Amino acid sequence: MLYNIKFWEPYIKRKFIEQIHLFYTTLEKRLIPTFDSIDEEAETISNEKWEELCKTAYSPDIDPADLAEYARDEGIDYYFMVSGIKQSLLNISATGMFHLFEQQVIFFLRKEILHPSEQNVSKLMKIKEFKKRLLKNNIDIEHFSSWETITEVQWLANSIKHAEGYSANELRKLRPDLFSPPSIQESSMNLFGGYVPSNIWGSV
Numbered sequence: 001m002l003y004n005i006k007f008w009e010p011y012i013k014r015k016f017i018e019q020i021h022l023f024y025t026t027l028e029k030r031l032i033p034t035f036d037s038i039d040e041e042a043e044t045i046s047n048e049k050w051e052e053l054c055k056t057a058y059s060p061d062i063d064p065a066d067l068a069e070y071a072r073d074e075g076i077d078y079y080f081m082v083s084g085i086k087q088s089l090l091n092i093s094a095t096g097m098f099h100l101f102e103q104q105v106i107f108f109l110r111k112e113i114l115h116p117s118e119q120n121v122s123k124l125m126k127i128k129e130f131k132k133r134l135l136k137n138n139i140d141i142e143h144f145s146s147w148e149t150i151t152e153v154q155w156l157a158n159s160i161k162h163a164e165g166y167s168a169n170e171l172r173k174l175r176p177d178l179f180s181p182p183s184i185q186e187s188s189m190n191l192f193g194g195y196v197p198s199n200i201w202g203s204v
Helices: 005-035 038-056 064-113 127-135 147-162 166-174 188-192 197-201
Strands: none
Touching: 005 064, 038 064, 064 127, 064 147, 147 166
């Protein structure tokens, strides 16, 4: 079935795996670090609010403790809002990573596996079609060592998009930690479960 193995093996290593690796490292090293200082930012907002309140509060009936609490709440609100943005970014990125892999599979399916007359049939552009065609040639990709990782990422992407449902239930069995509120000390990359991105394609 695979007539161009000498072309596809280096292509997958050079293009597909590198794309996923770059996606992951861009998130890890460029985007997520922009949130590293949100605790300091929240403290600055609290301090600035405290100074503002102290300058504008003229009534002797005002309790400074109330002002301090209000200023502190301003910082806390900011921290949780920005933390929510960070989590949303991680969620979208997890979904994007799976879609990138899915696009790569469909590209390979169209170029190498499907007959030229099938290459524009939209209903065939699915991972399940890719699996079915390989099974016809006695290749079961669900036995690959990377398949468990791929399944987890797929369930994760579906859970993010659709909330509760089959994917969320299956993912919860496998990774209940992903359904717990993250600690403020928790690593920002725990959403991906510590996956090495190249593992999604296994050993090619």
